[in-house]
Amino acid sequence: MSHARANALVLQSGGPTAVINQTLAGILTTARLHPKSIRTVYGAFHGLHGLLYENLLDLSALPEHVLAGLAHTPGAALGSARLKPKHEDLDRLFEVFREHNIRYVFYIGGNDSAEAAQLIRSEANERKHDLRILHVPKTIDNDLMETDHSPGYGSVARVAAHVLLGDDLDNRSFYNGIKINICMGRHAGWIAAASALARRCVENEDPENCGPHLIYMPERKFSEEQFLNDIQNTYDRLGRATVVVAEGIADQLRGSRFAGAKDEFGNAQLSGSGKLGDFLAQSVEKHILVKNNLGKLRVRSDTWGYLQRSLPGMVSPVDSEEAFMVGSAAVSEMLAGATDKTIVLKRISEAPYACSTELVDLEKVAQRTKLVPSHMINSAGNGVTNSFFEYVLPLVGELPKAYSLGAVSKVDKKLCEYIRV
Amino acid sequence: MSHARANALVLQSGGPTAVINQTLAGILTTARLHPKSIRTVYGAFHGLHGLLYENLLDLSALPEHVLAGLAHTPGAALGSARLKPKHEDLDRLFEVFREHNIRYVFYIGGNDSAEAAQLIRSEANERKHDLRILHVPKTIDNDLMETDHSPGYGSVARVAAHVLLGDDLDNRSFYNGIKINICMGRHAGWIAAASALARRCVENEDPENCGPHLIYMPERKFSEEQFLNDIQNTYDRLGRATVVVAEGIADQLRGSRFAGAKDEFGNAQLSGSGKLGDFLAQSVEKHILVKNNLGKLRVRSDTWGYLQRSLPGMVSPVDSEEAFMVGSAAVSEMLAGATDKTIVLKRISEAPYACSTELVDLEKVAQRTKLVPSHMINSAGNGVTNSFFEYVLPLVGELPKAYSLGAVSKVDKKLCEYIRV
Numbered sequence: 001m002s003h004a005r006a007n008a009l010v011l012q013s014g015g016p017t018a019v020i021n022q023t024l025a026g027i028l029t030t031a032r033l034h035p036k037s038i039r040t041v042y043g044a045f046h047g048l049h050g051l052l053y054e055n056l057l058d059l060s061a062l063p064e065h066v067l068a069g070l071a072h073t074p075g076a077a078l079g080s081a082r083l084k085p086k087h088e089d090l091d092r093l094f095e096v097f098r099e100h101n102i103r104y105v106f107y108i109g110g111n112d113s114a115e116a117a118q119l120i121r122s123e124a125n126e127r128k129h130d131l132r133i134l135h136v137p138k139t140i141d142n143d144l145m146e147t148d149h150s151p152g153y154g155s156v157a158r159v160a161a162h163v164l165l166g167d168d169l170d171n172r173s174f175y176n177g178i179k180i181n182i183c184m185g186r187h188a189g190w191i192a193a194a195s196a197l198a199r200r201c202v203e204n205e206d207p208e209n210c211g212p213h214l215i216y217m218p219e220r221k222f223s224e225e226q227f228l229n230d231i232q233n234t235y236d237r238l239g240r241a242t243v244v245v246a247e248g249i250a251d252q253l254r255g256s257r258f259a260g261a262k263d264e265f266g267n268a269q270l271s272g273s274g275k276l277g278d279f280l281a282q283s284v285e286k287h288i289l290v291k292n293n294l295g296k297l298r299v300r301s302d303t304w305g306y307l308q309r310s311l312p313g314m315v316s317p318v319d320s321e322e323a324f325m326v327g328s329a330a331v332s333e334m335l336a337g338a339t340d341k342t343i344v345l346k347r348i349s350e351a352p353y354a355c356s357t358e359l360v361d362l363e364k365v366a367q368r369t370k371l372v373p374s375h376m377i378n379s380a381g382n383g384v385t386n387s388f389f390e391y392v393l394p395l396v397g398e399l400p401k402a403y404s405l406g407a408v409s410k411v412d413k414k415l416c417e418y419i420r421v
Numbered sequence: 422m423s424h425a426r427a428n429a430l431v432l433q434s435g436g437p438t439a440v441i442n443q444t445l446a447g448i449l450t451t452a453r454l455h456p457k458s459i460r461t462v463y464g465a466f467h468g469l470h471g472l473l474y475e476n477l478l479d480l481s482a483l484p485e486h487v488l489a490g491l492a493h494t495p496g497a498a499l500g501s502a503r504l505k506p507k508h509e510d511l512d513r514l515f516e517v518f519r520e521h522n523i524r525y526v527f528y529i530g531g532n533d534s535a536e537a538a539q540l541i542r543s544e545a546n547e548r549k550h551d552l553r554i555l556h557v558p559k560t561i562d563n564d565l566m567e568t569d570h571s572p573g574y575g576s577v578a579r580v581a582a583h584v585l586l587g588d589d590l591d592n593r594s595f596y597n598g599i600k601i602n603i604c605m606g607r608h609a610g611w612i613a614a615a616s617a618l619a620r621r622c623v624e625n626e627d628p629e630n631c632g633p634h635l636i637y638m639p640e641r642k643f644s645e646e647q648f649l650n651d652i653q654n655t656y657d658r659l660g661r662a663t664v665v666v667a668e669g670i671a672d673q674l675r676g677s678r679f680a681g682a683k684d685e686f687g688n689a690q691l692s693g694s695g696k697l698g699d700f701l702a703q704s705v706e707k708h709i710l711v712k713n714n715l716g717k718l719r720v721r722s723d724t725w726g727y728l729q730r731s732l733p734g735m736v737s738p739v740d741s742e743e744a745f746m747v748g749s750a751a752v753s754e755m756l757a758g759a760t761d762k763t764i765v766l767k768r769i770s771e772a773p774y775a776c777s778t779e780l781v782d783l784e785k786v787a788q789r790t791k792l793v794p795s796h797m798i799n800s801a802g803n804g805v806t807n808s809f810f811e812y813v814l815p816l817v818g819e820l821p822k823a824y825s826l827g828a829v830s831k832v833d834k835k836l837c838e839y840i841r842v
């Protein structure tokens with residue numbers, strides 16, 4: 001199929017990431033190299049919503065320096081949405097495509113967006129509408145099939161490592177501390193798993209002493225009893241415990257008790273509330289037995305919420321680069337004739353780490369979820385294996401180095417034991 | 422009073438900061454330059470608890486490279502505590518001092534620690550015990566009297582700016598978003614105020630459009646009605662709102678409803694729970710009227726929790742430097758004879774910014790709280806003034822630069838309005 005000169009449309013969809021605008025920059029920068037094929041690049045203002053309501057932005061006038069700055073700005077610059085094209089929307093969609101001579105569509109998003117792209121594409125076939133559409137991967141959840149990892153994940157994994165390291169150092173500042181962290185991850189535990197990187201950051205200490213001591217991922221059945229046993233064991237060994245729980249385990253706790261409203265893809269809101277963390281903290285307070293003389297348990301929970309996915313100043317350089325790369329590759333591939341595909345990252349070398357892009361059929365990605373594979377989860381189901389570290393380390397950039405006091409000696413006691421009244 | 426060669430003791434107390442170990446490093450490094458006066462530096466393991474239970478650490482053997490690494494490690498390396506010396510504890514305290522020949526005490530902490538230092542010091546006078554004690558300031562809350570600012574504040578202010586910038590960029594990715602952020606600050610709104618720095622980070626946009634649009638500090642009476650009115654007004658103007666609330670306003674909402682257990686200084690636990698954020702979000706959901714066709718309100722709340730005070734990778738360089746400086750100054754001043762004082766930072770130059778250290782009587786600091794002064798709070802009581810920016814900008818290091826799409830033009834509509842079913 002040969003294309004006349006036509007307009008392109010970019011949509012950003014689903015949850016933003018710290019590098020989703022790099023993908024937009026990759027698309028725009030590369031499209032500008034092909035003015036004979038792509039006349040103007042439009043942005044849909046708030047994804048599918050902008051397309052349906054004909055709220056389109058002309059990105060051709062965007063100055064280079066603003067585009068360069070945007071590329072390093074977290075959040076979805078075009079505006080995002082969580083809408084799914086309904087059957088009744090399809091006439092309208094193709095009216096907009098036709099009226100604005102849009103023949104190139106770049107749908108930046110996760111597996112829901114891949115499903116939306118697939119719906120639009122199959123409708124284009126039926127209508128014999130000359131349209132190319134590519135899905136360009138983006139999700140902090142890292143749950144897209146086929147790709148080695150998703151742009152956006154490296155940065156949130158980097159944030160998880162930093163946040164958990166700080167949190168564990170904070171936790172060990174107090175005695176009897178049990179700290180529960182709730183991170184994002186509806187179906188897959190990739191972000192929770194990444195928090196394990198913090199264990200490798202304390203230079204002069206046994207990683208066994210460093211948090212997170214326990215990690216719970218939705219890939220495994222969550223048992224409140226096992227959770228409490230695990231914490232009791234960790235507490236008995238170390239006098240404290242730092243725990244990470246992926247929000248998705250809420251689905252396993254008494255139905256939809258912790259979930260908010262659902263979007264059009266059927267995803268219930270899990271973030272933006274501290275309920276799950278508060279519930280687990282209360283359970284710990286009720287059940288964990290203090291076995292020393294240091295007073296009662298100090299139980300706290302934090303829900304990382306939205307800050308984990310959009311934090312400036314903590315972006316993984318390789319994630320940033322790859323997010324640009326998938327956008328750029330999408331334009332090149334589409335102009336070479338590709339449609340009805342998603343761009344994936346393929347790891348072509350381990351040392352030094354290198355990824356290239358490939359094309360994969362949309363149907364292999366849409367509506368599917370890549371879970372953390374069994375060989376990356378420990379046998380107890382409460383932590384990760386070395387395979388996971390090998391997988392994740394190249395994606396997150398340089399990690400911080402922390403120190404503990406190390407092997408300082410205790411001063412010999414000279415007095416009798418003190419009993420405080 | 423002339424001192425024979427004796428041992429020194431360092432205590433870390435209260436909530437940790439990202440730079441509290443810099444102060445420990447400042448003390449140790451400087452003490453090591455004076456071996457004729459200070460024989461050994463001991464660390465109290467978990468502050469007053471370690472002192473009472475004679476859990477002392479010998480820090481003299483701490484290798485230089487570990488000390489250098491520790492200095493850049495968040496959290497209280499010696500362990501912290503929230504204990505207040507009781508009358509019944511005093512005999513024991515002085516037994517420990519005597520048995521271990523401790524005559525130099527460095528109490529790193531906030532205003533509660535200043536109170537503890539004052540208690541110990543006045544008891545030493547009565548007992549005619551040869552003891553010098555200095556309070557060395559540390560608190561993310563920035564609520565210590567007399568000092569220009571407290572070591573620890575610059576870094577949490579830096580975190581607040583980054584987190585809020587990311588959060589606001591995330592919020593604007595969706596339509597109809599009302600986002601409530603709960604930050605630390607029991608009595609004073611310094612951290613909430615610092616989030617306003619995010620408004621200055623978007624290079625190509627009117628700060629009026631940038632979050633935080635509203636900031637609530639405990640210095641002002643919190644009215645739920647005014648809060649909802651303010652949000653409705655912001656929403657009507659921008660179609661969204663990003664809001665920051667200092668946790669301390671919980672005290673004004675139906676008594677102690679949101680507070681947890683109290684420590685020995687009478688401070689109730691406010692952090693480590695999402696209750697306040699959830700409560701305010703529910704109130705917003707119930708009361709704010711949506712006045713457009715973009716669907717219902719998207720209300721979320723995040724409670725920043727402990728990660729704000731101990732985040733590695735986001736430390737303010739000037740904060741780090743000053744935290745070392747106050748520790749070092751404490752040793753020099755004590756060896757010159759000072760006792761019964763606190764170290765304060767005095768701003769001696771605005772451009773270029775410079776601070777020096779001075780000594781102030783403990784009684785001017787103990788049990789007192791420095792609030793955000795009126796000239797730094799706007800007249801509506803929901804934001805900050807330029808005076809605050811002038812005060813805080815030198816403390817936080819370089820801020821991130823973000824971009825919005827800016828003045829891209831909308832594509833002319835060609836179709837009739839769409840009504841989605």
